[in-house]
Amino acid sequence: MLDYDKEAERYDVLRGGEPRAAAAAEGVLGLVPAQARSLLDVACGTGMVTRRLAAGRDGLRVTGVDREPAMARHATARLPGAVVLADGRRLPFRSGEFDAVSSVWLLHLVEDPVDARRIVSECARVLRPGGVYVTTVDKGASHNVGSDIDAVMASRPRRPASDTAALVESYAVACGLIPAGQARFPGRGLGRSPRRAVADLRRGWFITLPPGHPLADGFAARLAALPDQDRPRPEPTFTLRAFRKPAPGSLPDA
Secondary structure, eight states: OHHHHHTTTTHHHHHHHHHHHHHHHHHTTSSSSSOEEEEEETTTSSSSHHHHHHHOOOOOEEEESSHHHHHHHHHHHHHHTTTTEEEEOOOOSSSTTTEEEOOSOOGOOOOOOOHHHHHHHHHHEEEEEEEEEEEEEOHHHHHOOHHHHHHHTSOOOOOOSSOHHHHHHHHHTTOOEEEEEEEEOTTTOOOOOOOHHHHHHHHHHHHSSSSOTTTTHHHHHHHEEEESSTTOOOOOOEEEEEEEOOOOTOOOOO
């Protein structure tokens, strides 16, 4: 897995920059109720999406939290006084403190199902009754756009996805949350070229092929043999799911 503390300096440049952040924030805000006045962005990273969330709706107070010090420093520069260094498995906030909670591109990184359930549970805990939790699902599958790069990488070692829609929904429902909608948004700037795919492979982007893996050189050679080495292939499309925390005495959705 990538060392996200080390990745912080180049994270935004390699992840689509502002266009990607704008698309993600728009997707999240489309699922957040208009009356929400506070939002917690869990695993806010460098804060690029978090800042867009704050700027995207008048009257919405946004707080970011990330466990990687370098990421949190970048986020703090974008949102002074609104970023907390903490682990999503143990959020340092009161129960029911936020009208909305988001976690964008987080759960796919969590290998231990116990940790994934704990993160969702913590997001549900700090959510007020009537509030909404919004999270990305199926991130790995989203990156498969049917390109020649995907064809080359199809035979790489796999591990079970930790953020499938079914799994995430099961965690949310176990915490008393109710499915409340979904949305999709484009991964602006994330169309990968073969040359970029080789660079990603070398730096450990593919989780099951860490730097030094005995199979990595073979995949790199096959990627380097593809045509149009610098032409980006189609961008991925990401999926968001929303879950509502029922207010006391409210009836579940039909």
